[in-house]
Amino acid sequence: MRGKILQYNGNDGTGIIVVDGQQQRFALGNWKGDSVPAVGKTVEAVLADGQIQTVMLVGDDVLMREKASELGGKLGDLVGGLGSSLAKGAGEGGLTAGGSIIDRYGKPTLVAYGVFLIGTTMFKAVTISLLGDGMGWSMFDIAGFLSQFGSGGGIKMLLILSYLSIAVPFVWRDRRGWLALLLPVVTMAWALIKAQSGMGGAGGGGGQGAGVSFGILGFYLPVVAALYLGAIGLKKFKSAA
DSSP states (O other): OEEEEEEEETTTTEEEEEETTEEEEEEGGGEESSSOOOTTOEEEEEEETTEEEEEEEOOHHHHHHHHHHHHHHHHHHHHHHHHHHHHHHHHTTOOOGGGSHHHHHOHHHHHHHHHHHHHHHHSOSEEEEETTEEEEEOHHHHHHHHHHTTOOTTHHHHHHHHHHHTTHHHHSOSGGGGGGGGHHHHHHHHHHHHHHHHHHHHHTTOOTTEEEEEOIIIIIHHHHHHHHHHHHHHHHHHHOO
């Protein structure tokens, strides 16, 4: 089962990992790997009778391949949905040359959407440094992490809806459809609020030596992209017939 190292004490070789929403203690004797356990790392854990038997580090290359595969699946679903809508519209005689995707949105809008999608799934949005160790998560990671502690606030669902929002103005040819492009802004704002409250609740009074930083590629660029998409959505809503 996949998990994350939540805490590790190098003095006595013990630590805590989060697996399937549950905190599990492990010892250095359970660790299988050449490197020392580090907070925030993704691991593969084997449990027996509710106890940790082995803990193995999942390499960054493996995680990147999985992220790329996940992103490819999302893009494939989206493109497939848009393609189906395009074919349906063409079959009904409802699409003209001016009804293509690029003509409908414009290249800057599609680029902004791509930045939002890739930034929130592939890059770290928040990094927490504690006593020299750092751990970071993408927006998707944050949603999963907060959900494990019952404080996700529907962030993952909002992210999925935001990814799908680009298709709404194409399928629903009404000016109100452009308002769907406000979803990325709402999602980023809500995720930031929930992340701050979650980190504050988890931090308690033990914030000494801890630092929180927001990633340029995983947070700031998606925020800019979301703001652009929201502005375009409002502009189209006001100007579209």
